[in-house]
Amino acid sequence: MNTPITTLPKISIRGLTKQFDGAPTHALENVDLDIGANEFVTFVGASGCGKSTLLRTIGGLETQTSGELLVDNRPVSGPGIDRAMVFQHYSLYPWMTVMENIKFCRQLAAHTQDRSSSDVEAASGRADALLRLMGLQASAGAWPNQLSGGMQQRVAIARALMGRPDIVLMDEPFGALDAQTREVMHDLIRYVHRLEKATIVFVTHDVEEALYLGSRVVLMAPRPGRIDTIYEVPFGDQRTQDLKFAPEFVRLKRDILERIRETSGMKTDLEQLQRLSGAVSEPA
């Protein structure tokens, strides 16, 4: 008899609940989810549904009120070099050049783990490779304020990848970029995902972005923050920008947007507004 091969999830979340002090509802309630190694999972949902709180908890920046959160089958007890975070605001050090920014976390790790400076020198090859990957070779010596938003975010991603994290947690990383730059970043991050084989957990407000990038889209709902629906994205690994115009893509996008409207209460608000405006315009 064949023994079934079971692989442990990279991230395992069971009954996760988070209540902030004094908050009227749970920011997260009873969240259950497994995320596989090398998966690219995206999260969408109405404002306040707990996307960032969940991401920050996986990153060890928040602690849960109850429930279990395991990475590689071990409870998360704080931030770790196995998990890198990228935020919407690039948070580069303005007094460091592009190259110094990319190497900085590595240098910190070398310092705190008592490594020799030759280890840090050995990391230069990695920094050079990341610089090339991000198309930043010509900007190695530039200061962050000399770069466009898209370039600054490339530096932030390169810095996050420098320590070869198993998991990259991204909180609306392209939220501040214009539409054309976002498209370029979408293809770049998909390429990086294939190359680096990291698990990517990606939060966004943009349903199109979530569908284009993810192998699953997790839709969360607010008050209390919870998982509403998980969509399997049926478009395989080879994706080009044309996919965004495919009927199946557009249909899924519409379904998800509709469900976000329903779960956010915005639909009800609109219906109320329409009733109100009808009442106002009705003849006495």
Ligand SMILES: Nc1ncnc2c1ncn2[C@@H]1O[C@H](COP(=O)(O)OP(=O)(O)OP(=O)(O)O)[C@@H](O)[C@H]1O
């Ligand atoms: N530090 C905090 N203290 C108290 N309440 C908080 C804190 N952080 C988040 N919350 C609350 O928890 C809930 C979830 O917030 P969170 O930021 O995780 O949602 P989100 O889905 O990421 O929202 P958005 O899409 O607007 O960024 C919200 O009601 C928010 O007000």
